[in-house]
Structures are given as C-alpha cells and as structure tokens.
Amino acid sequence: MSVSSDDRARILAAKKRISAMRGVYLHAAIFAVVMIGLLGLNLYTGGALWAIWPLAGWGLGVAAHALAVFGRMPKAVSNWENRKLRELTERR
Numbered sequence: 001m002s003v004s005s006d007d008r009a010r011i012l013a014a015k016k017r018i019s020a021m022r023g024v025y026l027h028a029a030i031f032a033v034v035m036i037g038l039l040g041l042n043l044y045t046g047g048a049l050w051a052i053w054p055l056a057g058w059g060l061g062v063a064a065h066a067l068a069v070f071g072r073m074p075k076a077v078s079n080w081e082n083r084k085l086r087e088l089t090e091r092r
Contacts, residue, residue: 020069
C-alpha cells in the first residue's frame with residue numbers, strides 16, 4: 001500500500017502538532033513542579049512572598065507557549081509560515 005505525498009504531508013503536519021502539544025504539556029508540568037517547590041521553600045523560610053514573582057513571570061511564559069500552540073494564530077503569521085513551507089519544499 002503506497003502513501004500519497006498529500007497523505008505524507010498530513011502525517012508530518014500531525015506529528016509536528018503532536019510534538020508541539022507535548023511540549024506545552026511538558027512545560028506546564030515542569031512549571032507546576034518547580035513552582036510547588038519554590039512556594040514550599042518560600043513558606044518554609046518565611047518572610048516576604050517572593051515566589052510570586054517567578055510564578056507570574058514563568059506563568060506568562062507558559063501561557064504564551066500554550067496560546068501559540070492551541071490558540072488562534074494571527075493570519076499574517078499563518079500566511080508567512082505557509083509561504084516559507086512552500087519556498088522550502090520547492091527548493092528541494
């Protein structure tokens with residue numbers, strides 16, 4: 001059974017999407033583990049609640065990562081990606 005080039009392209013795109021999704025999940029899991037540790041350390045040592053700053057900063061990073069993978073992408077970015085894909089595949 002042969003696979004058409006369109007099917008191969010769809011499979012490759014699906015694999016890229018799955019890899020990107022896995023990256024977000026891994027990023028969120030590492031974020032959660034580290035933040036629990038930092039909050040625990042902060043509460044154990046007492047004093048000012050400093051752990052909120054890395055939580056806020058890194059949390060924005062995780063949110064941006066998730067938005068880039070799952071959220072809506074601006075049309076200009078999508079068009080650029082499609083142009084680059086065509087350009088690179090036509091060169092080979």
